[in-house]
Amino acid sequence: MTDLIVKSAIKDQLADQNVSADFYDALDSEVADLLEKAARRANDNDRKTVQPRDL
Template sequence: MADLIVKAAVRDAIDGNVSGDFYDALDEEVHELLNEAARRAEENTRKTVQARDL
């Protein structure tokens, strides 16, 4: 699986320390969110994922 998040951006957003395993967990959450959004778009006969699919 490709990395979907940018570690430096996460550190900047949190403005603090981040453990190494946090990035993997966050990446997995984002991956699941994207898969669910794509599934919802497909169920609505769309090829384009939109904000409402989140």
């Protein structure tokens, strides 16, 4: 699986928090699911372009 997130960006965003090592894998999985659902919705609406409304 390709990493969809940038760990340093997550660390910057959550600067005041500690982040466990397995958080990144879980977040990456959530993002992959979100992208899959958005692509499916675009296809269901006869579009090849994924748009914000597909989220």
